[in-house]
Amino acid sequence: MAHSAMSGNGTTANDDPLQTAVWRLRSRACWADAAALLPCGTPAAALQRAALLVERCLYTERGWEEAEDALRTAEALAHTDEERGAAACERGQLAYAATLHGVRDRADEARAALGRAAALVPPGAGGRALLDFRRGLLAENLGRSPQAARAAYRRAHAGATSHADPLLLSFTWRHLAGLALREGEVAEARHGFAESLRIREELGYLVGTAPALVSLADTESEPEATRLREEARRLFRLLGGVPTWLARQLTPPTPGVATA
DSSP states (O other), rough: OOOOOOOOOOSTTTTTTTHHHHHHHHHHTOHHHHHTTSSSSHHHHHHHHHHHHHHHHHHHHOOOOOHHHHHHHHHHHSSSHHHHHHHHHHHHHHHHHHHHHHHHOHHHHHHHHHHHHHHHHHHHHHTHHHHHHHHHIIIIIISHHHHHHHHHHHHHHHHHHHHHHHHHHHHHHHHHHHHHHHHHHHHHHHHHHHHHHHHHHHHHHHHHHHHHHHHTTTTTTTTHHHHHHHHHHHHHHHHSSSSSHHHHHHHHTTTTTTOO
């Protein structure tokens, strides 16, 4: 499963108190509350609000209309190429999430929006790493092209490293590890999943920690695998069943019922 990523503002002690408050709510799956803290009327706040509500859609499979409204506001307020590119990147992510969750097939819209963002956000810019990551998600999960996905994730990984974005690094580690596991490279996958989990725990990114635990469990032997999954179940229940898609991986098989 793919996950969205956004700037890690608010994750360090020296950050603006507002961003710290937004981060704490976001990391605990309280996206609407986080968005409500942001001021109205500025392009930066509108973009951040849209990004929060788009992320909520991906994790909860609800709130689509609110995300659309916030995104239209961000698009209307965007005046620079960087702002337009960031809005297009969020537009692509929302269309991707709707397609992934089976709400509506918006794959063409997602590709067009991310392509538009790529024309507006130059290589090396702060938002380019996130854009590369999301293009990787599209290639992996909608295009079924692991080679293209790996190339995009590696570009995103390099960009996140150069711009010191640990949250995005947690996503690139996770998705590169997922591709490695599909190819049978268990040791490489275990390392990537462990790095992703380490970063998320250090940042206090609770909503992303349960998926990281489950992924790492897939590379471990018993009893460690069971311990990791039990910890994931605890966090999943603590956050009220978010992310929703993780339920399928955490539900134990019914005794006596064959599973594929």
